[in-house]
Amino acid sequence: MIKVADYNTLTISRALDFGVYLDDGAEGILLPRKYIPEGKNIGDEIKVFIYHDSEDRLIATTEIPKAKVGEFAYLEVVSVTQQGAFLDWGLTKDLFVPKSKQITGMRVGGHYMVYLYIDEQTGRVAATEKVEYFLSNEDLSVKVHDSVQLLVLRRTDIGYVCIINHRHTGVLHHNEIYRNIKVGDTFNGFIKAIREDKIDLAAGKKGMERVEDEAGKILRLLEENNGYLPYYDKSDPEEIYDFFGMSKKTFKMTIGTLYKQRKIELTQTGIRLIP
Template sequence: MVAIGRFNQLEIIKERSVGYFFDGGEDGDILMPKRHQPEHCEVGDFLNVFIFHDAEGRLTATTRIPSAQVGEVAWLKVVEVHRIGAFLDWNMTKDLLVPIREQVELMVPHQSYLVYIHLDEDQRIIGSSRLEKFIQDENQGQFSYGQEVDLLIAEETDLGFKAVVDNSHWGLIYSNEIFQPLHIGQKAKGYIKKLRDDGKIDVALEKPGYSPDRIEELARRIYQRIQLFDGFLPLTDKSPPEVIQDEFQVSKKNFKQAVGKLYKERRILIEEKGLRAVK
């Protein structure tokens, strides 16, 4: 069976005037209408195609890429609202329905919402803003320390930003560990920083622990900035964290490590009021 609402690797088995047909196995032949066809393909080719229902309820294939697949969370804008629910733009020819029952609050045209995409009882692709039904609060062995994950920024809190981790769990990024602008709906790479005793997950935008490559890149940036200011930068490893963050979007700890690297390489002098390039 094909996975509805997701990409499938399927074979073109015949061509007709209406388009290509793919082998859908137990689901039968699946049409890709001509308007969805890519160039340079023929019978016998395997294509990675997205499977959805057309307006008549027939399984249909396309190479068009939606904003998200079934089982994923996306930040989507409402196109229009009807009695049965709201229709959201998810980069497909047919807008995504979020039924009234799946809305935390009634959706408003032109506003954007975090939506989990799933299949209803009739295997139709729909969205839901009731994320608590699908996103788990506690880690149960799915993650490990330092693991790279996909983040979707969901909400700003007193502690920092709440994020959806790998489309399945909630995680928290603490304010004092954020060194770049964040906004609701933003996608980012992150790392598991801590798996707490209560099952909650702390995540970070930088990989935990010492990273030679990251420090090397930061040292390069610092040295370039020193040269840009005629060989002297009015910052030191004793500067306030907020000033360092504004200037380089990094933590004071990483800044000190990069400055220490430049000093050991005898490329800079650390003076009372700043960093000076060695001539």
């Protein structure tokens, strides 16, 4: 069964001058020639994204959209009509947001957080700005320390509300943020705590996984700077973040690990690579 506005793996059933048809159990779905991967022939399988073209026919592409059905995305409006707005979602045909699914009215050039769904009447993909309806923390699919994908939804006084794995919401507190972020940003994080009223988040990887990643970065930067860097445990947190892209806490944990492994030595003014 074909999943519209989603990825499908289909077999090439026949070839024509303008493209190939993929087997859908019926008349076939066209994959235009410009999207056919090199070396693919009749009988081969191809992973494609299926959606409706401007003539309301199902069509395949190997382009990668910015979101699929059941996901959230922060997209730009490219045109507005009396019926609704059209968003750039990375494909040839723009994504439609009915006027009834907008909150305050969309404008060209503006960016909006939307949720992609299949319209029951037309069977076509559409989007809605009323995203809160599709987010819930009642039946959690995550637990403490789980690695998750985060999408920044909005800024609050205590931090940023983020969408977790396109299903739940949590809060990334200001003291857990060590770089500039904004609505629409996506990055990896993990579940720090689950409370009755909210989920607390942290960016990056947890514990030693984060330290192991950052250790490689510090060693590389030392090698690129003649084996010495003027940063140590008393350096300013902002200076550490500006140079290394990590919090001071992570920096201290990482250089501590590298010191125990005898890969660096600590001086009164910085860290030095041990040959």
